[in-house]
Amino acid sequence: MNQTHNQNMGAGHITNKGYITGFVLALLLTIISFGLVMTHIVSRQFAVIGLFVAAVAQMLVHLHYFLHLDRSSAQKWNVLALAFTALLLFIFVAGTVWVLYTLNSRMM
Template sequence: MANEHGHVVHAGSSHGSTKSYIIGFILSVILTVIPFGLVMYPTLSESATLIVIWVMAIVQIFVHLGFFLHMNTSSEQRWNVVAFAFTILITVIVVAGSLWIIHGMHSNMLAH
């Protein structure tokens, strides 16, 4: 689709600026370096280190979704967010089902 100036308009597509990519990259590096430093130079207990690693990983997921995949709550991104949520749901079902099956088989093997 072209506008009155002859430029092509891509409806629903949003591309990040160089500034947003740089901010996303810097945040990603920081969110990677902190857990790496905690593992290489242990200053916290093992459980606290594990919690920090999990928190940094979850925050990093949102940084990637926002700054690199440009997923947000805008109406243009609604179907991308729905598709992503469906993917997460299916992944959770497959992983949980696999663990349930493996646990059941393990229990049956110990019973015999």
């Protein structure tokens, strides 16, 4: 049973408890994100950093508790594909922002 199911994402050794833990963590991080913006409790600069940290943390919570990615050998290729896509994502977004926001100064 474990042998067959461990290899499958979304259903390997899953328990109600795992989903509830993931849910509580995701809920807390969402509340932190909204709280940072709605309460103005910290300066804008800190709030921006806080938002990105909370977003990345919540994505990791979702990947771990909901999509069941881990460092086991069965998940190796899934994690590798995700890492490669994350690299592409970074190049696309950061590259686009870099090129377009410095367009004027570099065209002079």
